[in-house]
Amino acid sequence: xxxxxxxxxxxxxxxxxxxxxxxxxxxxxxxxxxxxxxxxxxxxxxxxxxxxxxxxxxxxxxxxxxxxxxxxxxxxxxxxxxxxxxxxxxxxxxxxxxxxxxxxxxxxxxxxxxxxxxxxxxxxxxxxxxxxxxxxxxxxxxxxxxxxxxxxxxxxxxxxxxxxxxxxxxxxxxxxxxxxxxxxxxxxxxxxxxxxxxxxxxxxxxxxxxxxxxxxxxxxxxxxxxxxxxxxxxxxxxxxxxxxxxxxxxxxxxxxxxxxxxxxxxxxxxxxxxxxxxxxxxxxxxxxxxxxxxxxxxxxxxxxxxxxxxxxxxxxxxxxxxxxxxxxxxxxxxxxxxxxxxxxxxxxxxxxxxxxxxxxxxxxxxxxxxxxxxxxxxxxxxxxxxxxxxxxxxxxxxxxxxxxxxxxxxxxxxxxxxxxxxxxxxxxxxxxxxxxxxxxxxxxxxxxxxx
Amino acid sequence: xxxxxxxxxxxxxxxxxxxxxxxxxxxxxxxxxxxxxxxxxxxxxxxxxxxxxxxxxxxxxxxxxxxxxxxxxxxxxxxxxxxxxxxxxxxxxxxxxxxxxxxxxxxxxxxxxxxxxxxxxxxxxxxxxxxxxxxxxxxxxxxxxxxxxxxxxxxxxxxxxxxxxxxxxxxxxxxxxxx
Numbered sequence: 118x119x120x121x122x123x124x125x126x127x128x129x130x131x132x133x134x135x136x137x138x139x140x141x142x143x144x145x146x147x148x149x150x151x152x153x154x155x156x157x158x159x160x161x162x163x164x165x166x167x168x169x170x171x172x173x174x175x176x177x178x179x180x181x182x183x184x185x186x187x188x189x190x191x192x193x194x195x196x197x198x199x200x201x202x203x204x205x206x207x208x209x210x211x212x213x214x215x216x217x218x219x220x221x222x223x224x225x226x227x228x229x230x231x232x233x234x235x236x237x238x239x240x241x242x243x244x245x246x247x248x249x250x251x252x253x254x255x256x257x258x259x260x261x262x263x264x265x266x267x268x269x270x271x272x273x274x275x276x277x278x279x280x281x282x283x284x285x286x287x288x289x290x291x292x293x294x295x296x297x298x299x300x301x302x303x304x305x306x307x308x309x310x311x312x313x314x315x316x317x318x319x320x321x322x323x324x325x326x327x328x329x330x331x332x333x334x335x336x337x338x339x340x341x342x343x344x345x346x347x348x349x350x351x352x353x354x355x356x357x358x359x360x361x362x363x364x365x366x367x368x369x370x371x372x373x374x375x376x377x378x379x380x381x382x383x384x385x386x387x388x389x390x391x392x393x394x395x396x397x398x399x400x401x402x403x404x405x406x407x408x409x410x411x412x413x414x415x416x417x418x419x420x421x422x423x424x425x426x427x428x429x430x431x432x433x434x435x436x437x438x439x440x441x442x443x444x445x446x447x448x449x450x451x452x453x454x455x456x457x458x459x460x461x462x463x464x465x466x467x468x469x470x471x472x473x474x475x476x477x478x479x480x481x482x483x484x485x486x487x488x489x490x491x492x493x494x495x496x497x498x499x500x501x502x503x504x505x506x507x508x509x510x511x512x513x514x515x516x517x518x519x520x521x522x523x524x525x526x527x528x529x530x531x532x533x534x535x536x537x538x539x540x541x542x543x544x545x546x547x548x549x550x551x552x553x554x555x556x557x558x559x560x561x562x563x564x565x566x567x568x
Numbered sequence: 569x570x571x572x573x574x575x576x577x578x579x580x581x582x583x584x585x586x587x588x589x590x591x592x593x594x595x596x597x598x599x600x601x602x603x604x605x606x607x608x609x610x611x612x613x614x615x616x617x618x619x620x621x622x623x624x625x626x627x628x629x630x631x632x633x634x635x636x637x638x639x640x641x642x643x644x645x646x647x648x649x650x651x652x653x654x655x656x657x658x659x660x661x662x663x664x665x666x667x668x669x670x671x672x673x674x675x676x677x678x679x680x681x682x683x684x685x686x687x688x689x690x691x692x693x694x695x696x697x698x699x700x701x702x703x704x705x706x707x708x709x710x711x712x713x714x715x716x717x718x719x720x721x722x723x724x725x726x727x728x729x730x731x732x733x734x735x736x737x738x739x740x741x742x743x744x745x746x747x
Contacts, residue, residue, distance in 0.1 A: 440607035451615035453656070453746075460615070469611050488615065505615075547617045554617050554656035554714040561611040 164224050166298060166327040168217035174255070216256050216304030217325050221297075225363055226329030229296050231303055232289040233264065234324040235274070247288050249303045251296060256304030264288040264303070294332065301327070334422035335362035339369075341416045341427030342398065349408040349435040349476050355400045356416025356427055358393050366392040366418035366425075369399045373414035379429055392418060408477075409436035440475035441565035444538070449561070454547045457500060461544035463514035469541045471563045473533045481533055482526035482564040483509050483541065491555035494548055496523050506546040507559065514542055532568050621654035622744040629740075634726045637679050641723035643693030649720045651742050653712045658744035660712040661705035662688050662720065665741075670734035673727055675702050685725040686738070693721050705743060712744060 231249055248261025255261075265288060266274060272284025292301070303325060342355035354371045370388030372379050389401040399416070406412065412434070416427040449467045454460045462468050473479050485507040488494035494505045498521045508517040511529055518527050530539045543561065629647045634640045642648050651660060664686045667673035676683035677698050687696035690708050697706050709718060722740065 438607070441609050443609045443611055447609075447611050449611060449613035451613065453616050453618045456617055456619045471609065475607065485613075541611075543611075543613065545613070545615055547615065551617045551619065554619060556614055556616040559613040559615065561613055562608050563611070564608045 163328055164226070164331045166219060166222050166224070168303070168325055169220040170218045172216050172218060174214040174216070214255075214257055214304060214306045216302045219298040219301045219327065221299045224329075225332040225334070226294050226296075227332040227363070229292040229294055229327060229329035230289045231264070231292055231301060231327045232267065232287055232325070233303055234270070234285065234287045236271075236285040246306045247303065248306060249290055249301065251292065251300050251302075253300040253302075256302045257306055261302075261304060261306075262290065264290045292327070292329075294329070298327070332363040334364040334420060336423030336425040337362045337366045337418035337420055339366075339416050339418045339425040339427045341371075341414065341430050343430065344412075344414070344432035345400075346402070347432055347434060349437050350406050351402065351404045352406060352412070352432055352434065353400050353402045354414050354416070355398060356418070357398045358396050358418050358425075361395055361418075362420055362422045362425065364420040364422060365394060366420045368392065368419040369417070371401055371414050371416050373403070373412055375410060375412055377413050377429070377431070379413055379415065406434050408434050410434050435476055437477050437567070438475045439477070439479040439565040439567060440473070441471050441479070441481060441563050442474045443469055443563065444472045445470040449543055451545050454545070456547050456551060457549045459506075459544055459546040461510075461514060462542045463510070463544075467543075468513075469543075469561075470538050471541060472538045473535055473565065475565060476535060478532055478534050478568055479565045480531050480568045481529045481539055482566060483520065483529045484523065484526045484562050484564070485509075485520040486523045486560040486562075488557035488559045490557045492552035494551070494557055496520065500546050500549050502550045503548050503552050505548050505557075507561075508544045508546075509561075510542040510544065511539055513540065514544075517544055526562075526564055529563070533565075617656065618746065619655035620658055620744050620746065622658075622660070622742055623652045623654055624742050625650045625652065629722060631724045634724065636726050636730060637728045639685075639723055639725040641689075641693055641721060643689060643721040643723070648692075649722070649740075649742075650717050651708075651712075651720055652717045653714055653744060655744065656714045657747055658712045658714075659707060659747055660709040660718065661743040661745060662699075662708050663702065663705045663741050663743070664699045665702050665739040667736035667738040669736040671731035673730070673736055675699055675738075679725045679728050681729050682727050682731055684727050684736075686740075687723040687725075689721040689723065690718060692719065693723070696723055705741075710747065 233247055235247075246258060247264045248256040248258065249264060250256045250261050267287045267289040270285045270287065274284040274286030337358050338360035340357045340359055342357055344352045344354055346353040354373060356369065356371060358366055358369065368388060369392040370386065372386050387401055387403070389399050391399060393399055399418075403412075410433065411431050413429050413431045415429045418425050445468070447469065449462055449469070451460045471481060473481075485496055487496050488505055492503060494503050496507055497504045498506065498519050500506050507520045509520065509527070509529065510517045518529070520527055529541065533539055541561075541563070545559075627649070629642055629649065631640050631642075653660070664675055666675050667684055671682060673682050673684045676685060677700060679685050686699045688699065688706060688708060689696045697708075699706060708720065712718065720742070
């Protein structure tokens with residue numbers, strides 16, 4: 118019984134270690150970013166961001182004094198209203214103006230607001246306003262937007278600005294999630310002097326902060342789009358980040374290969390260095406692919422929340438096609454030619470052009486048929502009775518190649534690039550004697566084959 | 569006995585592997601051939617040979633003894649001349665020389681003293697064309713088809729008077745030219 122338990126425990130231990138290793142995500146020995154999976158924990162919390170500095174535009178009595186108190190960074194003031202942290206005074210006097218600045222935040226938020234807690238007391242005549250800007254401008258009356266009163270914690274507070282009420286209130290404004298903190302400014306503006314002569318207790322600024330719910334970063338949602346620009350040796354892979362999961366993907370790419378499961382030795386992985394900002398498409402061009410081959414691929418995107426994958430899809434590269442088209446008239450009229458006489462197309466407008474309209478480099482061959490019509494003429498390397506000779510030239514008549522019979526292809530150009538053209542001239546020598554003198558028809562065939 | 573351990577099975581197994589490999593190789597070749605099938609395009613060329621060749625049969629006419637200022641023709645007798653176009657389509661022309669032998673007779677458009685008239689017919693004598701002079705060809709046919717034949721008849725009119733009465737000889741030339 119004890120032995121059985123020991124083996125059982127060993128079994129459990131081994132498989133536990135195996136499971137830990139599998140889900141550790143290391144090492145990626147299969148070239149498959151989908152395996153082993155990385156397990157991410159979701160988390161969400163209220164985070165606070167305190168201003169990093171205060172800018173006093175008017176000097177004098179407009180000071181920001183933390184009064185020796187420090188912030189409790191573990192919680193936001195709004196969630197702990199009994200504690201007034203960072204007690205300070207903003208002593209309004211005349212056209213005073215000062216604003217708080219934030220440093221860049223390393224956090225992302227699913228919601229975000231900027232807040233300020235103020236206690237007003239003992240005012241006679243004064244006018245003050247709280248503005249914010251998010252574009253870097255000074256949060257004054259000309260550029261800023263007023264905050265709204267969010268809560269009244271004690272006494273009575275004006276909706277915003279002015280009034281001789283006494284109370285402690287929080288003013289706030291909702292900001293866009295992902296707000297650039299470096300451009301956030303909250304400012305207090307006084308347009309009128311404070312209560313007579315007392316420049317020390319007009320407004321007590323207990324706290325200025327931003328708060329929001331930390332966005333839980335999850336793996337991006339990625340879809341695999343159809344491949345495009347497919348040729349016999351290249352293609353463009355396309356993917357789409359449809360949701361960044363709360364954090365832009367830092368790595369986007371594609372797993373691809375000829376194995377439908379994207380695993381095994383024939384699978385390679387390529388990555389694209391450019392991910393979309395937020396959501397959007399990304400792509401990667403592949404070259405050097407094999408012709409007429411099915412490739413499987415899927416897109417992926419990675420952020421701190423993990424890696425999201427699109428479905429595996431596939432494309433097939435084009436088969437190599439060797440094709441030639443006569444782009445000229447396709448007809449040659451030698452006309453009336455005396456016996457034993459050569460007639461060529463050089464310079465008479467019957468030069469023919471052949472174009473490689475396949476999708477790869479090819480070789481062009483040419484052959485000629487016997488001449489039909491009445492009593493046929495036989496094609497041969499030299500003329501005779503009812504035997505004619507037919508030649509071609511790709512050098513405008515500088516050199517000629519004989520088409521020896523009606524079955525043999527002669528190489529005209531061993532390497533014609535895709536889209537390339539070759540000019541053909543032909544020279545026909547009539548028989549030394551002919552059984553008739555009717556018009557003869559000849560078919561010249563241009564053939565495209567693999568080089 | 570375990571047959572899987574016999575040499576027989578091993579040998580057969582080897583043959584099977586070879587056979588499968590051969591089938592795969594042939595299939596691959598056929599597949600590759602299919603994928604790489606050639607493409608062709610054609611050019612249509614035409615030519616017509618030309619050759620000017622004519623012959624006459626039998627090439628000899630004997631008008632015989634003819635009274636002065638009298639016509640005699642080959643139409644209806646055995647001296648009709650058959651002209652063969654031994655070449656390509658052509659135009660058939662004919663001319664005549666003066667008549668030699670003794671005092672020559674001159675070819676004229678009408679009989680005269682020592683002047684004879686010669687006419688040619690391609691309609692078996694239904695109509696005649698008159699030779700205008702020894703240097704002038706008459707066009708007998710503008711559509712003398714290749715490898716075809718045509719009959720020519722000649723009508724000879726003797727001079728109104730003659731310096732002598734010896735036998736005269738003349739040459740009729742048949743010519744084909746390109747149309």
